Every structure is written in structure tokens, then in C-alpha cells.
Amino acid sequence: MAKTGDPARAVTGPALSALEFALDRSSPVPLYYQLAQQLEAAIEHGALVPGNLLGNEVDLSVRLGLSRPTVRQAIQSLVDKGLLVRRRGVGTQVVHSQVRRPLELSSLYDDLEAAGQGPTTQVVRKEVVAASADVAAALGVAEGGEVTVLERLRLTHGQPVAVLCNYLPTTLLDLDSARLESTGLYRVMRASGITLHSARQTVGARSATREEADRLDEEEGAALLTMWRTAYDDTGRPVEYGTHIYRASRYAFDFQLLVRP
Amino acid sequence: MAKTGDPARAVTGPALSALEFALDRSSPVPLYYQLAQQLEAAIEHGALVPGNLLGNEVDLSVRLGLSRPTVRQAIQSLVDKGLLVRRRGVGTQVVHSQVRRPLELSSLYDDLEAAGQGPTTQVVRKEVVAASADVAAALGVAEGGEVTVLERLRLTHGQPVAVLCNYLPTTLLDLDSARLESTGLYRVMRASGITLHSARQTVGARSATREEADRLDEEEGAALLTMWRTAYDDTGRPVEYGTHIYRASRYAFDFQLLVRP
DNA sequence: TAGTGGTCTAGACCACGGA
DNA sequence: CCGTGGTCTAGACCACTAT
Numbered sequence: 001m002a003k004t005g006d007p008a009r010a011v012t013g014p015a016l017s018a019l020e021f022a023l024d025r026s027s028p029v030p031l032y033y034q035l036a037q038q039l040e041a042a043i044e045h046g047a048l049v050p051g052n053l054l055g056n057e058v059d060l061s062v063r064l065g066l067s068r069p070t071v072r073q074a075i076q077s078l079v080d081k082g083l084l085v086r087r088r089g090v091g092t093q094v095v096h097s098q099v100r101r102p103l104e105l106s107s108l109y110d111d112l113e114a115a116g117q118g119p120t121t122q123v124v125r126k127e128v129v130a131a132s133a134d135v136a137a138a139l140g141v142a143e144g145g146e147v148t149v150l151e152r153l154r155l156t157h158g159q160p161v162a163v164l165c166n167y168l169p170t171t172l173l174d175l176d177s178a179r180l181e182s183t184g185l186y187r188v189m190r191a192s193g194i195t196l197h198s199a200r201q202t203v204g205a206r207s208a209t210r211e212e213a214d215r216l217d218e219e220e221g222a223a224l225l226t227m228w229r230t231a232y233d234d235t236g237r238p239v240e241y242g243t244h245i246y247r248a249s250r251y252a253f254d255f256q257l258l259v260r261p
Numbered sequence: 262m263a264k265t266g267d268p269a270r271a272v273t274g275p276a277l278s279a280l281e282f283a284l285d286r287s288s289p290v291p292l293y294y295q296l297a298q299q300l301e302a303a304i305e306h307g308a309l310v311p312g313n314l315l316g317n318e319v320d321l322s323v324r325l326g327l328s329r330p331t332v333r334q335a336i337q338s339l340v341d342k343g344l345l346v347r348r349r350g351v352g353t354q355v356v357h358s359q360v361r362r363p364l365e366l367s368s369l370y371d372d373l374e375a376a377g378q379g380p381t382t383q384v385v386r387k388e389v390v391a392a393s394a395d396v397a398a399a400l401g402v403a404e405g406g407e408v409t410v411l412e413r414l415r416l417t418h419g420q421p422v423a424v425l426c427n428y429l430p431t432t433l434l435d436l437d438s439a440r441l442e443s444t445g446l447y448r449v450m451r452a453s454g455i456t457l458h459s460a461r462q463t464v465g466a467r468s469a470t471r472e473e474a475d476r477l478d479e480e481e482g483a484a485l486l487t488m489w490r491t492a493y494d495d496t497g498r499p500v501e502y503g504t505h506i507y508r509a510s511r512y513a514f515d516f517q518l519l520v521r522p
Numbered sequence: 523t524a525g526t527g528g529t530c531t532a533g534a535c536c537a538c539g540g541a
Numbered sequence: 542c543c544g545t546g547g548t549c550t551a552g553a554c555c556a557c558t559a560t
Contacts, residue, residue, distance in 0.1 A: 067550045088527050089558025095497035204513030205466035205484040223466040223484040236356035252465030328531045349546045350539030
């Protein structure tokens, strides 16, 4: 709908043709990835307006000196991110914006940090215990077997936000309390060479007990958000089981979904 | 870990070589998709056990009479679904299971139906109103402009589960109350040719007001799950804005996340 | 009919991981 | 070292959409 340049060619690929793409073939970064990043930057920066057609893939590949499959791979990655839409017989166009980052395996610490909330963490408990039935089932260990339990209180601006209780296979990694107080659990795990792959989450709510209310500086009976999560590494083995509670008055889950056709 | 057949060849691709794949080149279904479906079925069915290597892509393509890029495309789609993991220098293996369906733009109706909860719906309100500021912002219409508001009560086993309040652009589609009572809103929208593409959701919690408690058969102050959602079609235009409340005692959000590398 | 994306081929070289 | 997946090429034909 937005006119850009020569109206006679407005449909076939206006804004894109004015853009410069710098591809470095000597870089270890794949060409399709370089192109995808620059396209994404152009969209983010506003050089490509929502609704704009991208120009056909063949022309684009010729202009860039790439093969069409390589160009397609770049475009596809942005389609997967929800930034572009392909239409057969029409072309590829920029989505009408408002769409943002896709849902990720969210780290509360990262979320708060990104929001400029200056999170801090207190490690309340860190010890090896016998696995209860639910923990054993989630982590795939024997009931009564050893697991590490980690309990933390997360705060922003000195106010408590959540109580995080996590169970991990004892053999998995060394948990350094100091590091856990300065960053999130997931970063510590990643730094230990664990590549997180997927997670199963359940989000619910309930009223705070007397004890929970005290710890979170709420009234008894206040609404709490609850989350259970089991996270898996890239071989599909469970690496973490957590039961978290959040002050609903100070936190909500916010995320983006994409529909897979 | 599971032994399958000749132990001497157990590493290179045992289970797969015994499988038959039937590819129909005259079918309109793409070859990579046929292969992906049959691989997925083999995993679901247990013919491919978690941890099994798939055998290298070159051999597989020769055996199937396909090019390697086509085989890669099939495998990639299962990697995207979280069923397979690729490891350079090692091979492609089946994930250790437990991973299930990825997160989708969930329809409460479909969720309940899939769980065998026999959902029913009462359309409480359906009319054209002037858009308030938040609705106007979410749907991208002028404040005070016309929007359709739809309010429904969702029940399972005759018990109320949620109050669903949705706002839609008035021009978008005809809402048939009878159809809305027998299925979900998203199915009605899809049937009207609207292809949902993405959504932004916020999930929180709060205590029930007197009125909310009455409608949901809860006590005043009971914990409620809340959800705001704006859904977009494939051009990125907002097509629905909803504010939902759920009885936390009877419902929780359950979903699967995948980490994008 | 003309133009677009969707699919597919038959090769090639490279980077990484394990033995 | 060798085998694996990761990337890339230069074509080809088809299906769908708009005019």
C-alpha cells in the first residue's frame, strides 16, 4: 500500500532494488545467513516496509551472484521467523509488522534483564536429595535416586518476584552458587556445554499459602502464577525439572506464537 | 542404547535399513513430504528407536532414488519438529522421545476436545460496539471505530471453565452463533478463508472479582488465569484480540517449546 | 499468458567430530 | 585419518495467481 519510487514498477520490487547487500565469501558465516541478517536488518530498520514485495528470487540471486537455492534458504529462514510471507504467483512480502521475536525457551533472568529490571538472585538452597516420585518421573531417574535440588529467590529492584525450585541430575554439572547469583540457570548450563533443545511447560495459577505469601511479600490468598517445566538437551534426555511460582501482580508470561502450515 | 539387529552395524544405521519407504512420484504430494511423513510414522510407531542413527544422507538418497537435497529437506522438517537431531561428524539420530507436538496457536476448544472433555459453548454476547483504546490499538482500527465483540462461556461436563471475550474487525467475517456454539472461533475463522499466522499472548493471573466468581462458579478471590491475545493473519494484519479468563482450578496452559539454534 | 514460488536434480567443496 | 552433516551451484520443470 505504501508507494515507493516509480509507480510503474511498484509491484515488482521497489524498495529492495535500492538496497546494497555486502556478501563476504571469505567469511566463515554462511552466505544465506549473511543475506538473511541483512534482510532482517533492512526490515527492522524500516528500509523494507510491511507489504513490500521482495522481488522475485531469480532476479535477486542474479543480482547478488548467488544461486537461487541459497537465496531461498535465506528467505526461508525469515519466513520461519515470521518476518516474510511467500505467496505463489504473487511474490514474497514483508509481514505487516507488529510481529516480533518468536517464543524461546525463556529464562526469567534474561527476560527481566532485557526489560531493564536489573534482576538479582538469592540461592536459598542447594543440596543433593533423594528424588521424589514426580521428580524421578520427570528426570528419568530411579525414585529415591540422587538429584540436586536448587531453590532460588528472584528479585527486581529489591522486590521478590518469584521462587524458583529446580531439580537436576546430580552428575550433570557443578553448580557454582556465586555464578547462579549473578546470572540465570540456563546460562550456567549452556556454559557447561549443555545444549538445551526443548521443554515442556505447564502454566497455571493458584492462591498463595501463608508461607508463600511471606516469602514473596504478598497477602495470603493472593493470586500466584505457577509453572512446571521439564527441559531436554539435544539428545532428548531431561536435564532439568523446575517448579516455579511468580507474583502475578508483578509478572506475566509474554510470548509470540507462529502457526506452522 | 537399545540394540537393534546386527551389533556390528549397530552404529551406522540398523533399524532404518530394514524399513520400506514407498514413494509415489505421480502423487501431487512432494517427495520430501512423503518421506518425512513415513519417517515420522516410523518414529511414532517405534520402528525407529530413540538414539538410533538414521544412516548418512548420501546412502539414504541413493537407496531411495532421490537427490540428497530432497532427503535433507525431509530430514530437516523433522528436525524442525524436534523429532531428530543432526550432529556433524556423527549422524542424524532420533531424539530420546518424550518430546511431543510443538506449540501451536492453541484453540481452547480444540484442546478440550482433544482431551476428551466434551466442551460446550454459550454465546453470551455478540454485537457491534465502538472500539475502546486498547481494542483499537490491538486491532489497528480507529478508536471509537466499529468492532464486533463476542463473549462466550466455555464449559466441560456442564461446569464453566472460561469466559472468552473476543474483538474482531467488523468487516472480517459473518459470525454464526450456532456454529460458534458447536466449535471454536479459530475453526470458524479458518473456514471463512482466514489463514492465521501468528499471535502474541500474555498469560497472567489475578484474584476473581465477585462477578467473575459468580459466572465461573468459584469463590470470590479465587485464583484465575488470564490471557490476552492478538492474532494475525498471513499478511500480518490483526484479525482478533481476545481477553480470556480461566478457572485455575480446572485449567492450565500446557505447551512444548523448541530452542532455535 | 506471463510471472511467481514450489519442487527436484546431480553434482561439488568445506568444517567438524571421532577413531 | 575418514565419515558425517553444512553449504553451495546451475540448471530444470511444475503449480498457482493475476491480468
